[in-house]
Amino acid sequence: MPTPTAFFQGKFVPLEEAKIPVTTHAFNYGTAVFEGIRGNWNGDQGELYLFRLRDHVRRLRQNAKILRMEIAYSDDEIMEIATGLATRNDYHEDVYLRPIVYKSESVIGPRVHNVKDDLLFYEIPLGAYIDSDAGITACVSSWRRVDDNMIPARAKVTGLYVNNSLAKTEAQLNGFDEAILLNQDGHVSEGSGENIVMIRRGKLITPPPAENVLEGITLETVLSVAKELGYEYEARTIDRTELYIAEELFMTGTAAHVTPVLSVDRVPVGDGKPGPITQQLQRTYFDAITGRVPRFGEWLTPVYKDAAVRA
Numbered sequence: 141m142p143t144p145t146a147f148f149q150g151k152f153v154p155l156e157e158a159k160i161p162v163t164t165h166a167f168n169y170g171t172a173v174f175e176g177i178r179g180n181w182n183g184d185q186g187e188l189y190l191f192r193l194r195d196h197v198r199r200l201r202q203n204a205k206i207l208r209m210e211i212a213y214s215d216d217e218i219m220e221i222a223t224g225l226a227t228r229n230d231y232h233e234d235v236y237l238r239p240i241v242y243k244s245e246s247v248i249g250p251r252v253h254n255v256k257d258d259l260l261f262y263e264i265p266l267g268a269y270i271d272s273d274a275g276i277t278a279c280v281s282s283w284r285r286v287d288d289n290m291i292p293a294r295a296k297v298t299g300l301y302v303n304n305s306l307a308k309t310e311a312q313l314n315g316f317d318e319a320i321l322l323n324q325d326g327h328v329s330e331g332s333g334e335n336i337v338m339i340r341r342g343k344l345i346t347p348p349p350a351e352n353v354l355e356g357i358t359l360e361t362v363l364s365v366a367k368e369l370g371y372e373y374e375a376r377t378i379d380r381t382e383l384y385i386a387e388e389l390f391m392t393g394t395a396a397h398v399t400p401v402l403s404v405d406r407v408p409v410g411d412g413k414p415g416p417i418t419q420q421l422q423r424t425y426f427d428a429i430t431g432r433v434p435r436f437g438e439w440l441t442p443v444y445k446d447a448a449v450r451a
Contacts, residue, residue, distance in 0.1 A: 141298075142228060142229060142230050143155075143288050144156075144197065144229060144263075144309075145155040145225060145229055145263075146158035146225070146260065146261060146262040146263075147221050147224075147225055147259070147260060147261035147262075149258065149260075149340060150262075150310060152224065152225065152228060153373050155262060157325060158260060158262065159244055160242075160244070160420055163246035163247075163248075164242070164243070164245075164246060165242075165244070165245050165246070165247055165255050166240075166242035166243045166244065166313050168248075168258075169243070169250050170297065170298050170299020170302075171207065171242065171243040171252055171255070171299065171436065172207075172240050172241060172242035172297070172298040172299075172402045173197045173200065173203040173206075173209070173240070173241050173242075173295055173296055173297055173298070174200075174238055174241075174296050174298060174420075175197075175199060175200045175203075175233065175238065175239050175296060175394055176196075176235070176236060176237075176238060176240070176296075176393075176394040176396060177190060177191070177193060177196045177237040177239070177346055177392050177394065178191045178234070178235070178236060178237075178395075178431045179189070179191070179231070179234065179235035179236070179237060179263075179443065180234055180428065180431075181228055181231075181232060181233050181234050181235075181430075181433050182432070183232075185247075185287050185431060186232075186345070186444070187440055187442050187443070187444055187445060188231065188232070188235065188442070188443040188444060189429065189431050189433060189440040189441065189443070190223065190226065190227060190237070190268075190440070190442075190443060191429045191439060191440065191441075192357050192361065192439050193222055193223075194219060194392075194441075195357050195442045196220040196239075196357060197218045197222075197239075199296075199355070199357065200216065200218070200239055200241060201215065202294035202295075202447065203241075203292075203296055203297070204241045204257070204292075205250050206292045206294075206295045206297075206421050207292075207295070207297065208252045209241050209243070209252075209257045210257055211241055211257070211259055212257075212258075212322050212348040213259060214220065214392050217240065218259070218439070219419060221239075221261055221410070221440060222237055222239070222252055222260075222261065222441075223443055225263050225445040226263060227263075227443055227444070230274075230282045230440065231263070231265055231266070232236050233265050234265065234266060235263055235264065235265055235266060236263065236264055236265075236266035236394075236395065237261065237262070237263045237265075237314065238261070238262055238263075238334075239260070239261045240258060240260050240261075240298070241257070241258070241259050242257065242258060242259075242260070242298075243256070243257060244256050244257060244258035245254045246253070246439035248451060252308070252404070254277045259441065263299075265396070266282075267399075269333075269393075269395035269396050270317060270318065270395075270396050270399055271308035271317075271399070271426055272397050272398060272399040272422065273394065273399070274321060274339040274385070275399065275400035275401065275402040275413070275414050276317035276318050276391075276399055276400070276401055276402065277315075277316045277318070277401070277402055277403045277404075277406075278311070278316055278317065278318045278319065278320050278391075278403070278404050278405075279311050279314060279316040279318075279320065279330070279397075279405050279406075280319075280320050280321075280322060280380055280383075280404065280405055281307040281310055281312065281319040281320060281321050282310065282312060283303065283306050283307040283319075283321060284322055285303065285322065285323045285329035285330065285351075286303045286352065286353045286425050287320040287323070287324050288352055289354055290437065291303075293353070293354065294349055294353070294354060294355055295351035295354075296354065296436075302393055303322075303326040303346040304323075304333060304379075307319035307332050308332035308333075311332070312355075317330060318331050318332060318334070318391065318401075319332045319403065320336065320383070322380060323352045324352075325350055325440075326380065327350050327378060327379060327380075328351070328377075328378045328379070328380060328382075328383065329345065329347060329353055330347070330353050330354060330399055331391050331393075331396075333393055333396065334391035334392055334396045334399070335347075335354065335356040335358070335391065335392045336357040336360070336378075336389070336390075336391055336392065336393060337359070337363075337373075337390050337391070338341065338378060338382060338383065338386045338388075338389050339386060339387045339388035339389070339390075339415065339417055339418070340361045340385075340386055340387055341387070342371070342372075342387075342417070343371070343372045343373060343390055344363065344366050344371055344372070344373035344374075345373065345374055345375075345378060346363070346373070346378075347360065347375065347376075347377065347378055347420040348376065348377075348432070353376065356384065356392060356393065357394070357406055358394055358396075358398075359392045359393075360393040361392075361425065361428075361439070362392050362398060362421055362425055365424050365425060366421055369420065369424065371417065378396065383404045383407075384404060384407045384409075385410070386404070386408055386409055386410070387410050387415060388400070388409065388414075388415030388416075388417055388418050389404065389409045389418075390402055390418045390421075390422075397419055397422070397425065398411075398418070398419045398422040398425050398426075400414035400415065400419075400422070402414070405448050408413060
């Protein structure tokens with residue numbers, strides 16, 4: 141097995157050598173943005189598919205702009221770094237790639253201007269983040285979702301994830317699998333690392349980005365699949381109590397994929413089992429991300445096939 145590799149300070153290095161000084165601005169102030177990119181292994185085809193790689197790179201650049209960061213690489217170059225990293229690590233299982241744009245300078249003082257930026261990339265094997273087959277339990281957190289005028293909620297800012305972490309820990313210490321955060325107005329926002337989709341009267345409903353929601357790539361994917369399968373959807377404000385009377389409820393995310401929510405605050409969602417629409421969307425989504433549905437092939441970047449072409 142190859143030595144785990146990272147992309148750090150402009151080159152591929154052993155993962156254990158990719159270290160930042162303790163004085164790094166991003167470490168001291170949370171001034172970094174990141175992405176999570178899934179690589180899904182298809183054993184029958186002997187291929188690892190990176191899912192919606194270009195879209196993740198575009199969102200990384202968008203988020204960096206919010207924090208006044210400059211990325212010294214084009215989108216195509218970042219994609220080449222991603223596939224090069226995956227090729228070097230040569231994992232034959234599901235993986236997770238994390239690019240981070242961060243304030244790399246050793247300087248004291250909370251600001252985002254006049255501080256140097258850099259890009260790093262690492263990859264780890266990652267199977268099921270949460271039990272998407274059996275489903276999960278959730279609770280409404282006492283922690284409110286951070287507001288966009290506090291920390292940009294639509295950006296994956298490292299410092300912002302203290303908010304998510306506190307909610308997740310509260311949920312798990314109280315016997316739940318996941319947390320659901322409300323925004324400052326008391327409306328449903330998102331999970332600790334996932335978007336939320338509610339189904340009522342057969343229609344998919346999700347909070348709009350203005351509810352301090354991350355603009356989820358997996359969410360967009362699932363809504364596209366739902367539309368193709370003939371389901372209607374809309375983005376609107378969701379009240380907490382609507383979650384209790386939903387027919388189905390699920391979460392979406394790069395790590396979480398499509399995960400049914402079985403109960404909220406110990407109130408069963410529907411009959412307390414994964415619902416039929418959720419299961420249909422889940423099956424189609426998994427087939428799509430593992431290269432089993434040719435019509436969704438534009439979302440996939442094959443790692444090993446492309447490596448052979450590049451060679």
